[in-house]
Every structure is written in C-alpha cells, then in structure tokens.
Amino acid sequence: MASILAHLQQFPIGFTEALYKGKKYGVTRSDFNGGKSIxxxxxxxxxxxxxxxxxxxxxxxxxxxxxxxxxxxxxxxxKHCHL
Structure with missing residues (x-):
C-alpha cells in the first residue's frame, strides 16, 4: 500500500483541481492525527x-x-489522476 500513500501525497492538503479521464475534478485532502489519517x-x-x-x-x-x-x-x- 506504500504506493497508495505516495499517490495520496501528490495532492496538497486543502483544495486543488485535477484531471481524470479528461474531466476536471475538485479534490479536497484533509490530514488528521499528525498525518496518520488522510x-x-x-x-x-x-x-x-x-x-x-x-x-x-x-x-x-x-x-x-x-x-x-x-x-x-x-x-x-x-493512479491516473493528474494535477
């Protein structure tokens, strides 16, 4: 699952936009417990x-x-979402 964590960490904490299958997405990442929960x-x-x-x-x-x-x-x- 380490690669999953690396993919999650590509997203900044807070709100950002990304592309997936040619469509725009609004993405929100929140970290809790000192980064132990995402x-x-x-x-x-x-x-x-x-x-x-x-x-x-x-x-x-x-x-x-x-x-x-x-x-x-x-x-x-x-794995396929791009910032």
Missing part, C-alpha cells in the same frame, strides 16, 4: 462522478477504506 474527496465538475476515501497508517499496517465504492475504483483514480 481523507480524500474528489468531485467531477459539472458531473456526477466522485471519489471518497479514508487512509489510515497504524504502527503495523496501512489501511485503505473507500467510502461506499469498490477499492479498485479508488486506486484507479489515484
């Missing part, structure tokens, strides 16, 4: 598509928790 929410401008996830870093593991969507969808977005 929340990311992305919403397509003028569309209905969105991505929502939480990522947790524990002393023994890193856990990706998509919010009501398949993990594969979240991973694809993170």
């Amino acid at each position: 929340k990311l929410y992305a919403e397509e401008h003028g569309g209905t598509h969105f991505i929502s996830l939480n990522y947790y870093i524990t002393t023994t593991n890193e856990i990706l928790k998509p919010c009501e969507m398949p993990e594969e969808k979240v991973i694809h977005f993170l």
Whole structure:
C-alpha cells in the first residue's frame, strides 16, 4: 500500500483541481492525527462522478477504506489522476 500513500501525497492538503479521464475534478485532502489519517474527496465538475476515501497508517499496517465504492475504483483514480 506504500504506493497508495505516495499517490495520496501528490495532492496538497486543502483544495486543488485535477484531471481524470479528461474531466476536471475538485479534490479536497484533509490530514488528521499528525498525518496518520488522510481523507480524500474528489468531485467531477459539472458531473456526477466522485471519489471518497479514508487512509489510515497504524504502527503495523496501512489501511485503505473507500467510502461506499469498490477499492479498485479508488486506486484507479489515484493512479491516473493528474494535477
């Protein structure tokens, strides 16, 4: 999951815009617990598509928790989204 963390860290904390599949997205990243918890929410401008996830870093593991969507969808977005 280390690569997932690297993809998450490409987004600055706060709001930014990104491109995914040729469409613009508004992306908000929030970090909590000294960076041990990350929340990311992305919403397509003028569309209905969105991505929502939480990522947790524990002393023994890193856990990706998509919010009501398949993990594969979240991973694809993170790997193919461009700032």
